[in-house]
Amino acid sequence: MNAEPRRPDGASSPESVGPADVGPLGGGPTGPGDGVALTAELRRELLDLDAWGGILTTYGGTMRVAVALTDAHGQVLGRCYNPQPVWTMVHDAVPDAAASCPFCMEGPTPCTAVADAFRTGGVVMSRDQAGLTHVAVPLLLKNQQLGAIIAGQVFDRFPDPLLLRRVARDAGISEHDLWMLARKQHPVSAATLKASGDLLYALGQAFLQQRYSMILEATLAETNRQFRLMVEGIRDYAVFTIDLAGCVTSWNGGAARMLGYAEAEIVGRNYSCMFTPEDIRNHLPEDQLHGALLAERGEVEGTRLRSDRQAFLARVNITLLPAQAGGDPRFALIMEDVTERRRTEAALEEVRQERLRSQNKFLSHVSHELRTPLTAIYFFTTNLLDGLLGEVTPEQSEHLRLAVSNVNQLKNMVSDLIDIAQVEEHKLSVEPKQVNVVRLIADVLQTCETNAAAKKISLQSEVALDVPMIWADPARLRQILINLIDNGIKFTPEGGSLTISSRPVAENDGCLCLSVRDTGVGISEENQGMVFDRLAQVRPDDEPSRSGLGLGLFIARELVTRQGGRIWVESELGRGSTFFFTIPIFSMARLCAHVLTAANLAHGHVTLIMVEVQVADGAASLGVLADIRGALERSIRTGPDLLLPPMGDADPFSPHFILACTGAVGGQRIAARIRRELQQLTVGATLTARISTTTLAVAPDDALPSQTPAVAGLIDRLVRVHTLSGETLQ
Amino acid sequence: MTEKSILIIDDDQPLLVGLSVRLKSSGYKTSSAMDAVTAIAAAVKEPPDLIILDLGLPGGDGFVVLERLKMLATLATIPVIVLSARDAKESRQRALDGGAVAYFQKPPDNHEFLNAIRHALGESSNALATFLKS
Numbered sequence: 001m002n003a004e005p006r007r008p009d010g011a012s013s014p015e016s017v018g019p020a021d022v023g024p025l026g027g028g029p030t031g032p033g034d035g036v037a038l039t040a041e042l043r044r045e046l047l048d049l050d051a052w053g054g055i056l057t058t059y060g061g062t063m064r065v066a067v068a069l070t071d072a073h074g075q076v077l078g079r080c081y082n083p084q085p086v087w088t089m090v091h092d093a094v095p096d097a098a099a100s101c102p103f104c105m106e107g108p109t110p111c112t113a114v115a116d117a118f119r120t121g122g123v124v125m126s127r128d129q130a131g132l133t134h135v136a137v138p139l140l141l142k143n144q145q146l147g148a149i150i151a152g153q154v155f156d157r158f159p160d161p162l163l164l165r166r167v168a169r170d171a172g173i174s175e176h177d178l179w180m181l182a183r184k185q186h187p188v189s190a191a192t193l194k195a196s197g198d199l200l201y202a203l204g205q206a207f208l209q210q211r212y213s214m215i216l217e218a219t220l221a222e223t224n225r226q227f228r229l230m231v232e233g234i235r236d237y238a239v240f241t242i243d244l245a246g247c248v249t250s251w252n253g254g255a256a257r258m259l260g261y262a263e264a265e266i267v268g269r270n271y272s273c274m275f276t277p278e279d280i281r282n283h284l285p286e287d288q289l290h291g292a293l294l295a296e297r298g299e300v301e302g303t304r305l306r307s308d309r310q311a312f313l314a315r316v317n318i319t320l321l322p323a324q325a326g327g328d329p330r331f332a333l334i335m336e337d338v339t340e341r342r343r344t345e346a347a348l349e350e351v352r353q354e355r356l357r358s359q360n361k362f363l364s365h366v367s368h369e370l371r372t373p374l375t376a377i378y379f380f381t382t383n384l385l386d387g388l389l390g391e392v393t394p395e396q397s398e399h400l401r402l403a404v405s406n407v408n409q410l411k412n413m414v415s416d417l418i419d420i421a422q423v424e425e426h427k428l429s430v431e432p433k434q435v436n437v438v439r440l441i442a443d444v445l446q447t448c449e450t451n452a453a454a455k456k457i458s459l460q461s462e463v464a465l466d467v468p469m470i471w472a473d474p475a476r477l478r479q480i481l482i483n484l485i486d487n488g489i490k491f492t493p494e495g496g497s498l499t500i501s502s503r504p505v506a507e508n509d510g511c512l513c514l515s516v517r518d519t520g521v522g523i524s525e526e527n528q529g530m531v532f533d534r535l536a537q538v539r540p541d542d543e544p545s546r547s548g549l550g551l552g553l554f555i556a557r558e559l560v561t562r563q564g565g566r567i568w569v570e571s572e573l574g575r576g577s578t579f580f581f582t583i584p585i586f587s588m589a590r591l592c593a594h595v596l597t598a599a600n601l602a603h604g605h606v607t608l609i610m611v612e613v614q615v616a617d618g619a620a621s622l623g624v625l626a627d628i629r630g631a632l633e634r635s636i637r638t639g640p641d642l643l644l645p646p647m648g649d650a651d652p653f654s655p656h657f658i659l660a661c662t663g664a665v666g667g668q669r670i671a672a673r674i675r676r677e678l679q680q681l682t683v684g685a686t687l688t689a690r691i692s693t694t695t696l697a698v699a700p701d702d703a704l705p706s707q708t709p710a711v712a713g714l715i716d717r718l719v720r721v722h723t724l725s726g727e728t729l730q
Numbered sequence: 731m732t733e734k735s736i737l738i739i740d741d742d743q744p745l746l747v748g749l750s751v752r753l754k755s756s757g758y759k760t761s762s763a764m765d766a767v768t769a770i771a772a773a774v775k776e777p778p779d780l781i782i783l784d785l786g787l788p789g790g791d792g793f794v795v796l797e798r799l800k801m802l803a804t805l806a807t808i809p810v811i812v813l814s815a816r817d818a819k820e821s822r823q824r825a826l827d828g829g830a831v832a833y834f835q836k837p838p839d840n841h842e843f844l845n846a847i848r849h850a851l852g853e854s855s856n857a858l859a860t861f862l863k864s
Contacts, residue, residue, distance in 0.1 A: 364817055368786075371815035372742050375837035379748025382840050388755040411837060418817060429819060623826030 038144055045215055046208065047139075047147050049077060055207055056081045056149070063196050064186060065151045066103075072145045074110020074118075086182045087154040089171045090132070090163075103134035103152035111136075114148045123197040125190070133190060135197035139204050141212060149204050151197065155182035238335040241321065244293075244328055246270045246285055258337055260307030271333070274304045276311065292318040292331060301338065313339040363417045370414050378407045405450040412482065416551045423558045430473045430562045433646055434586045437467050437512065440474060441500055444481045451486070456494045459485070463502040463514070469586040470512050476559045477583065483552035484516040484579050492520035492576070510590075511565060511582035518578075523571040531569060532557040556581070588716035589709050592659055595642040596708040600661035603640065606711055607667030607695045608718050609658040611674060616686040628687075631677040632656055635670060644719065657719050667693045694718060734851055735759040737778035739769040739795065740813070741787055749782070756844055766790030770798055773805055780851055783830070785814040785821060793828060800829045809850035813838060 052069055060067040060082030068080045104111045104126075110118065113126040113136035121140065127133045134152030138145060158164075158179070168175040188196070231239050231252050238255035242248050247270050251263040259266075259274060272285035279285070279302065292298040297319045304314040315336045323329040383389055385400040392400065422428045441461050452459040470477075481500070488498045496519040503513040523531060532553050560567040560581045571577035596606070613628050632643050636658055644657040660670050671691045678689045696714060698707055736753055740746055741764045750760045761778065763769035766789040773781065781799065785792030792814065799805045812825040815836045822833040832846045 367817070368815045371836040372745065375815070376742060376744035376748050378837040379745065379752055383748060383751045383755075386755075386840075388751055407837070623830070626826070 038141065038146070042215065043072070043146060046141065046211055047071060047077060048211075049079070051211060052207070053081065055203065059196075059200060059203065060151065063151065063188060063193075065153045065188070065193065065196075067149060067151045068103075070110065070114060070148045070150060072147055074114040074148065076150075077147070084154070084185055086178070086185060087152075089178075090154045090167050092170070103132055103150055110148070111150075114138075114150065117148055118145050123194070123201050125194050125197060127190065133193060135193055135200070137197055137201045137204055139208050141208055146208065149200055151193070151200060153185070153187050153193070155179070155185075155187060236336070239332070240266075240271075240335075241330050241332050242271050242289075243330050244289070246272060246289055249330060255335070258306070258312075258335065259304075276303055276305060279303070288316075288318065289331060292320055296320045304335070312337050313342055360422070363420070367414045367418050370410070374407060374410055374414070378404070378411075381407060401450050402454055405454065408447070409451070409486070412479075412486070413551075415479075416555055419555050419558075420551050423555065428558055428562060430476055430559065432471050432473050432563060434469050435472050435474045435477060437470055437477075437502070437514070438463060438465055440477060441481065444478055444485070445500070447478075448482060448485045448489070452489055452498065455489060455492070455496075457489055457492055458497040460497070461500045463500055467502050467512060471584045471586040472563050473559075476563065480556045480559050480581065481514075481516070483556045484581075487552050487579075488516055488518035488520060488577070492518045496520060496576075510585050510587065512585050513580055513582045515578050515580045517576065519576040522573040522575055523569060523577050524573050528569050528571055532567065553579075588719070589712035591644065592642060592712045592715060593708065595640065595659060595661060596711055600640045601698050601707060601711070603661050603663050603666065605662050605664055605666065605695050605697055606715075607660045607662050607670070607693050608715055609660060609667060609671055609674070609691060609693045611656045611658065611678075612690045613656070613678065614688040614690075627681055628678070629656065631681050632658065632674060635674040635677045636660065641670065659715060662695075664695075667695050733757060733759045734779040735761065735776075736780045736782060736847070737769070737773055738762045738782045739764075739766075739787065739792075740782070740784040741765060742784075752840065752844075753847075756847075758847075764788075766792075766795050769795055773799065773808070774802065777804055777808060779808070780847060781808055781810045782847075783810050783812050785812060785816050785825070793824065796825065796828045796830060811843075811846055811850060813843075 047069060049069065056067040056069065059065075064084070066080050066083045066087050068076045070076050104113075111126075113124045113134055116124040116126075117136040117138040121138055123135060123137050125133070125135045132152060132154055134150055137149045137151070139147045139149065161175075164175050164178060168178040171178065173181075234252060234254045235257060236254060238258040239252040240248055240255045241250045247268055248266050251261070251266050255266075256262055261269075270285070272280055275285050284302070288298060288300055297317070299315070299317050301313070301315045303311050304316075305311055315338045317334040319332045319334075321330045321332050381400050381403045384392060385397060385404060419428060441463055445459055445461060448459060485498060485500075492498065498519075499517045501515050501517065503515070556579075557567050560583070564584045565582035567579065567581040569577055569579050611632060615624055629643070636643060640661040642659045644659060646654065646656075658670065658674075660667055662670070671693055674691060675689065678687055681687060696711065698711065734757075736758045738746055738749055738753075738760060740749075740762070743764070746762045746764070750762065753760050761772060761776070763772045764787075766787050768789075769783075769787070783792050783795060787795065792812065796810060796812075799808065799810060806829075809831045810829065812821070812830045812833045813836060814821060814825075814833075818833065818835045825833045831850045834843055834846070
C-alpha cells in the first residue's frame with residue numbers, strides 16, 4: 001500500500017482549517033506565548049519516524065489497530081504501523097485510496113477526521129459505509145499544530161455487500177472467507193476505539209513533550225559547547241568576566257596571551273592588577289566598573305599592564321551581565337590591544353599632515369608665481385582701458401574691460417588655491433566685524449557686473465534696504481557672494497538673470513538669510529548633495545561653458561560654516577538654482593552679554609567711552625591702528641569692561657568704543673588711563689585723541705539681569721549714531 | 731606744488747612699466763630699482779617721497795630693505811607701501827611691524843592702491859580727519 005497520498009490541488013488548504021485558538025498551521029515561525037521557533041528542521045526532528053515507531057507499534061499491537069503519523073498538513077509520514085492483512089486487502093482493493101488518508105476511501109488531505117481534530121484540538125472519530133473506522137489525535141506543541149496520529153481498523157461491522165464482494169474478488173477468496181477473516185481480527189468496538197483515542201492523545205502529547213525537551217537540551221548543550229570553544233579560541237581579544245568587586249571569575253586563551261596571566265593564577269585576583277599604579281591611585285578600576293554598572297555597558301581606552309609590567313594601549317568593552325539565579329551580576333570584559341593600530345594611525349596622520357604641508361607649500365608657490373605676471377597684465381590692461389596711453393575706441397574699451405574682468409577672475413582663482421590648502425589645514429582665517437550688507441552687496445554687484453554683462457546676464461539685488469547689520473568678515477562675505485555669483489554666471493545661458501535676495505530672519509535663529517538665484521541649467525536632485533564638495537562641478541556634457549577650478553562652492557561652504565551660518569541649494573533641472581546661506585545678525589546684546597552681568601551692573605553705572613584718535617597726516621597705517629587698539633586694551637579691566645570691535649566695516653579709523661561697568665566716576669578714571677596710555681605710545685607720529693564718555697545709571701535693584709537687553713540696546717543706539725555720523729562724511 | 735616722487739622697488743620689469751604709467755598719469759614722478767642694493771643706493775642718492783617695495787628681491791629680501799630704510803635717519807620717515815605676491819596673512823603683520831604704512835597683495839586694486847599712496851603722502855581727505863575738523 002501507498003502511505004503517502006498526494007495532496008489534491010485546490011483542496012482546502014490546511015492553513016485555513018485551524019481556528020484562531022489553535023494557532024497557525026505549519027510554516028508559522030513562532031507560536032504565541034513563548035516565542036519558540038518551530039523551524040521546518042525542528043518539526044522534522046520532532047516527528048522522526050524511528051523515534052515514534054516504538055510507541056506507535058506497541059499501541060497498534062495492543063489495540064489491534066493500524067496506526068500512522070501525519071504532519072501538520074495531514075500528510076501521512078512514511079508508513080503505516082501494524083497494518084492488518086484484511087485492512088491491507090481492503091485498502092488495496094479501493095481505487096484511488098492512496099490519494100488520501102490511508103483510513104479513508106477518498107477525500108481531501110487532511111481528511112475530515114484530521115481536519116476536525118486540528119480544528120477542535122481534541123480526538124475525532126469517523127466511520128464510513130465501508131466499515132472503515134479511524135480516530136484522529138492532534139499533536140500540539142506550544143499551541144501550534146505539529147501533526148496528528150491516526151489509528152484505524154476495518155470491518156468492525158458487516159460492510160456494504162458490494163464492497164465486500166469487490167474486495168473478495170480482488171483478493172481471490174470468497175466473500176464468506178473474507179468476512180470470517182475480518183471477524184478473526186477481533187475488531188474493537190467503536191466505543192473502545194474512541195476511548196483508546198483519548199489514551200493515544202495523552203500518550204502522543206507526553207511523548208512529543210519529552211522529545212521536544214530532549215532536542216532542546218541537545219541543542220543547548222551544543223550551543224554552549226560551541227560558545228565555550230569560540231570564547232576559548234578567540235586569540236586577538238582578551239575575554240574575561242569579573243564580579244562586582246572586580247575579581248576575575250573567568251579567563252579565556254586570548255586573555256592569557258594578551259595579559260600574560262595563566263587562568264589559574266588570575267582567577268580570584270582583582271582586575272586592577274592590569275592598571276598602572278597611577279590609574280589605581282586615581283581609582284580608575286573602580287570608577288570604570290561603577291560607570292558600567294550605571295550604564296550597563298561602557299567602552300574605555302587606556303594604558304594597561306601585562307603580567308611582566310609591560311604597558312600597552314587597550315580598548316576595553318565592559319558589559320554588565322544580568323544576575324543568574326542565586327548570584328550577583330557580573331561584568332564581561334572584552335579587551336583589544338590597540339597599541340599597534342594607534343601607532344599606525346598616528347603615523348598615517350603624520351604622513352597626511354606632511355602631504356598637506358607640502359601641498360600647501362606648492363600651492364603657495366604657484367600662487368606667488370602666478371600673481372607677478374598677473375599684476376603686470378592688470379596694470380597694462382587697466383592703463384589702456386583708462387586711456388592713460390591714448391584714446392581707445394568703444395570696441396577696444398569693451399575688449400579691455402573683458403580682459404580686466406578675466407584678470408580679476410584669475411586673481412580669485414589664485415586666492416582659491418591658497419584657501420583650499422588652508423581649509424584642509426583648518427587655517428582659513430575669518431575675522432568678523434559689524435558689516436553693512438547692503439553696501440557690501442552693492443560693491444559686489446559692481447565687481448561682477450562686467451562678467452555678467454559679457455554673457456548678457458542681468459544682475460540685480462532685491463535685498464531690502466533696512467536689513468540689519470550682520471556679524472561677518474567682510475572680505476570673506478564678499479568672497480562667498482562672488483563665488484556664488486561667478487558660479488551662477490557660469491551655469492546660466494546668455495540672456496538669463498541672477499538675483500541676490502535677503503530673507504528677514506531665517507528660522508528665528510538670529511541669522512540673516514541671503515540667496516543668489518539664477519535662471520541657469522539647474523542641478524539634479526542627486527547632484528545637489530555634492531555641489532559643495534571639493535572639485536565638484538556638475539555640468540551637462542554638451543555645455544562647453546567656461547571652466548573653473550571647481551573650488552568656489554567648496555570654499556563658500558567652508559567660509560559660511562566658519563562664520564556660524566549654513567549653506568544649501570534648491571534647484572530644478574532646466575529652471576535654475578538658488579543658493580541660500582545664513583550669516584549671524586550683529587547683536588550688541590550678544591556682544592555685551594558677558595560684561596553686562598548682574599554682578600557688574602551692581603556697580604550702579606554703565607559708561608560708554610568713545611575714543612577718536614587722529615594721526616598726523618601720512619603716518620596713519622594699519623600698524624598704528626593695531627598699536628592704538630593695544631593701548632586701549634591695556635587701559636581696561638577684563639571682566640567688567642569691554643573694548644568693542646571696530647564698528648565701521650569700511651573705515652578702519654572709525655572711533656573706538658569701550659563699554660565699562662563702573663561706579664559714578666569710574667568712567668572718568670578709565671578715560672584718564674586711556675589718555676595716559678595713548679600719550680606713552682611711540683608710533684613715530686603725533687597722535688591727537690578725543691575721548692568722550694556717556695554714563696548711564698542702572699537701577700540697583702533685584703531686576704538687574706532684566707536690564708541687560710535694555711542697556712545693550714541703548715549702547716547699540718549710541719554706537720550706531722557715532723558710527724553713522726562718521727560714515728556720512730565719507 | 732612740485733611733483734611728488736615715488737621709488738618703485740621690484741624685480742619684474744613689465745610690472746615696473748605698467749605701474750609707472752599708472753603713477754605718472756596720477757601726477758607722480760617715478761623711478762625704479764630692481765634689486766636690494768641698487769634700491770638702497772637710489773634712495774640714499776635721491777630720497778623719494780614714497781617707496782613701493784616688493785618683498786621677493788634679488789640681492790636681499792624686501793624685509794631687509796625695509797629694515798635698512800628705517801635705520802637711515804634721512805630715509806626713516808619716507809612712507810613705504812609693500813606690494814608683494816606673498817601670502818598676505820604671513821607677511822602683512824611683519825611688514826607693518828617693520829614700519830610699512832600699508833600692505834597690498836599683487837595684483838592690487840588701482841583705486842585702493844592710489845588712495846593708499848595719496849593717504850601716505852598726506853594728500854588724502856581722511857574721513858576721520860574731516861570728521862574731527864568739522
